[in-house]
Amino acid sequence: MATAPPLNLRGAPPARPGGRLSWSWLGVLPFFLFVLLFLVIPTLYLLVGSFEDKAGSLTLQNYAHLSEPNLADSYFASIEISLVTAIAGGIFGFLVAYAVILGGLPSFLRTAIMTFSGVASNFAGVPLAFAFTFTLGASGILTPLIEALGVHFNIYSKTALELAYFYFQFPLMILIIAPAIDGLRKDWREAAENMGASSFQYWRHVALPILTPSLLGTVILLFGNAFGAQATAFALSGGSINIVTIAITRQIRGDVANDPGVGYALAMGMVVIMAISIGIYSWLQRRSERWLR
Amino acid sequence: MTGGTPLVAQAPKGPDSLAAAPVSRPRRSFGRIWWWAVFAVAVLYFALPLIGTFAFSMRSQPLFSAYAVVTDDPQFAATLLYSFVVAIVTIIVSIVLIVPTAFWVRLRLPRLRPYIEFITLLPFVIPPIILVFGLLRSYSGDPLPLAGSDFGSDVLLVAAYVVLSLPYMYRAVDTGLRAIDVRSLTEASQSLGASWFTILVRVIFPNLRVSILSGAFLTLAIVVGEFTIATFLARPAFGPYIQLLGGNKAYEPAAVSLISFGLTWIAMGLLALIGRQSRQKIQIAGAH
Numbered sequence: 001m002a003t004a005p006p007l008n009l010r011g012a013p014p015a016r017p018g019g020r021l022s023w024s025w026l027g028v029l030p031f032f033l034f035v036l037l038f039l040v041i042p043t044l045y046l047l048v049g050s051f052e053d054k055a056g057s058l059t060l061q062n063y064a065h066l067s068e069p070n071l072a073d074s075y076f077a078s079i080e081i082s083l084v085t086a087i088a089g090g091i092f093g094f095l096v097a098y099a100v101i102l103g104g105l106p107s108f109l110r111t112a113i114m115t116f117s118g119v120a121s122n123f124a125g126v127p128l129a130f131a132f133t134f135t136l137g138a139s140g141i142l143t144p145l146i147e148a149l150g151v152h153f154n155i156y157s158k159t160a161l162e163l164a165y166f167y168f169q170f171p172l173m174i175l176i177i178a179p180a181i182d183g184l185r186k187d188w189r190e191a192a193e194n195m196g197a198s199s200f201q202y203w204r205h206v207a208l209p210i211l212t213p214s215l216l217g218t219v220i221l222l223f224g225n226a227f228g229a230q231a232t233a234f235a236l237s238g239g240s241i242n243i244v245t246i247a248i249t250r251q252i253r254g255d256v257a258n259d260p261g262v263g264y265a266l267a268m269g270m271v272v273i274m275a276i277s278i279g280i281y282s283w284l285q286r287r288s289e290r291w292l293r
Numbered sequence: 294m295t296g297g298t299p300l301v302a303q304a305p306k307g308p309d310s311l312a313a314a315p316v317s318r319p320r321r322s323f324g325r326i327w328w329w330a331v332f333a334v335a336v337l338y339f340a341l342p343l344i345g346t347f348a349f350s351m352r353s354q355p356l357f358s359a360y361a362v363v364t365d366d367p368q369f370a371a372t373l374l375y376s377f378v379v380a381i382v383t384i385i386v387s388i389v390l391i392v393p394t395a396f397w398v399r400l401r402l403p404r405l406r407p408y409i410e411f412i413t414l415l416p417f418v419i420p421p422i423i424l425v426f427g428l429l430r431s432y433s434g435d436p437l438p439l440a441g442s443d444f445g446s447d448v449l450l451v452a453a454y455v456v457l458s459l460p461y462m463y464r465a466v467d468t469g470l471r472a473i474d475v476r477s478l479t480e481a482s483q484s485l486g487a488s489w490f491t492i493l494v495r496v497i498f499p500n501l502r503v504s505i506l507s508g509a510f511l512t513l514a515i516v517v518g519e520f521t522i523a524t525f526l527a528r529p530a531f532g533p534y535i536q537l538l539g540g541n542k543a544y545e546p547a548a549v550s551l552i553s554f555g556l557t558w559i560a561m562g563l564l565a566l567i568g569r570q571s572r573q574k575i576q577i578a579g580a581h
Contacts (some may be wrong), residue, residue: 024397027393027394030390045431113332122511141348167342208306224417
């Protein structure tokens with residue numbers, strides 16, 4: 001593992017069409033070996049385990065268990081939280097990005113927002129959960145104010161988790177969508193205006209169709225981003241909220257596990273959902289690159 | 294994620310836009326108020342939790358005592374140091390693994406590029422909780438019982454973090470390689486008698502400095518406060534330490550949360566600094 005690839009390559013013969021390929025493969029061997037050991041094998045282990053019962057024989061029973069109310073609910077809650085924060089974060093992130101790029105605000109605000117988005121989109125996990133607890137929790141700084149307004153806010157609720165996820169969701173939207181907004185050329189707007197298009201018509205027929213793949217793709221990426229998050233939810237609710245990543249946490253800890261296969265099936269269900277969302281994302285991303293170059 | 298989109302040149306201001314300006318001014322200035330409002334909400338959302346956390350940490354008397362208590366705690370320094378060392382090792386392994394691979398693929402195996410790209414997207418599909426679940430189960434028993442020992446767990450932790458860094462590091466390096474003429478540089482070096490090792494270390498590497506640094510700082514930001522993987526591997530890292538503190542203390546967790554935010558800020562600030570010095574597109578977003 002520790003061997004640097006170049007050492008393997010010293011013996012590579014000069015480019016000759018015939019025997020070149022077999023030697024060239026050696027150069028990427030360390031990379032593939034690493035991926036095999038620390039990404040493929042662990043995933044395959046879970047995959048195989050999800051089709052085995054306790055005695056080790058083939059079964060689909062583990063996946064049937066996923067329809068039990070408790071586990072099914074964890075999926076529904078995860079999907080709901082991810083959808084809400086992806087769509088709300090996507091819309092708001094887009095508006096902020098548009099505001100600082102094309103909204104006529106001073107350009108130093110753009111730099112400030114982009115840098116802060118870089119920080120906020122990476123500021124997740126335990127510190128983020130704590131920040132929300134200290135602000136809106138039982139003895140939080142803003143809690144008396146909110147109570148005075150007649151709103152009762154529960155820091156262990158789905159809403160609280162959504163507010164916390166929103167903190168890293170919309171900045172991520174800003175970062176990813178900014179290049180797409182930059183790609184909207186002034187000539188397109190001017191061409192539309194020269195032909196008598198209203199601002200609405202420009203958006204309806206020019207800008208939105210061009211931006212749609214990027215917008216949709218990024219919202220789907222945000223969905224996956226929220227769906228896979230564990231640390232924030234764990235720290236905010238103390239592990240009491242029932243979403244998939246917390247359900248898997250319980251399975252790893254063995255709190256409920258008399259049946260490891262169910263845990264593996266739970267994990268595989270999550271991988272399938274993530275694979276679908278990332279797949280759609282990269283497909284849409286390729287489509288959007290057609291215009292934005 | 295944002296890689297591959299070159300900076301778009303600003304369209305020159307033609308006479309059309311000058312002519313259109315007076316007509317559309319009233320509408321635009323109304324629009325500007327609206328965009329200022331959007332901006333203000335964003336700033337408020339960014340700032341409120343931080344202000345709340347700061348105010349909470351100030352409830353401990355005397356002022357700033359929460360910060361003093363935390364920084365005096367030997368566990369604070371120990372876990373932070375541990376996480377930094379792990380981050381550095383992760384970055385080194387990631388560079389040693391990815392730079393030669395990306396270089397070689399570009400030079401000799403261009404057909405492999407889509408597959409490598411696909412593989413480097415996989416960590417988005419396999420979130421940390423699943424990754425650590427699989428690692429624990431795969432390496433708890435024979436033939437490789439890594440999770441059973443401290444050193445083995447350290448190895449697993451670094452390996453998992455290298456996996457997390459793959460998408461960012463590969464994108465950064467690949468974008469960097471696109472900007473230089475790999476083939477000519479290699480052939481020129483070869484004709485001067487350079488070995489592959491010399492070519493990588495003394496020719497390719499210096500040309501990729503900016504890309505590698507940007508990938509490194511992003512990895513640093515992701516790794517130092519990471520919680521999920523470190524907890525399940527039972528490593529004495531900074532993320533689990535913050536969580537533990539939250540269960541035991543009142544004001545100190547607020548102080549540590551802000552310190553952790555400051556660390557992320559420093560990593561991102563350095564990233565932005567590199568970005569300003571180069572014209573290259575730098576990715577500054579992580580995933581969770």
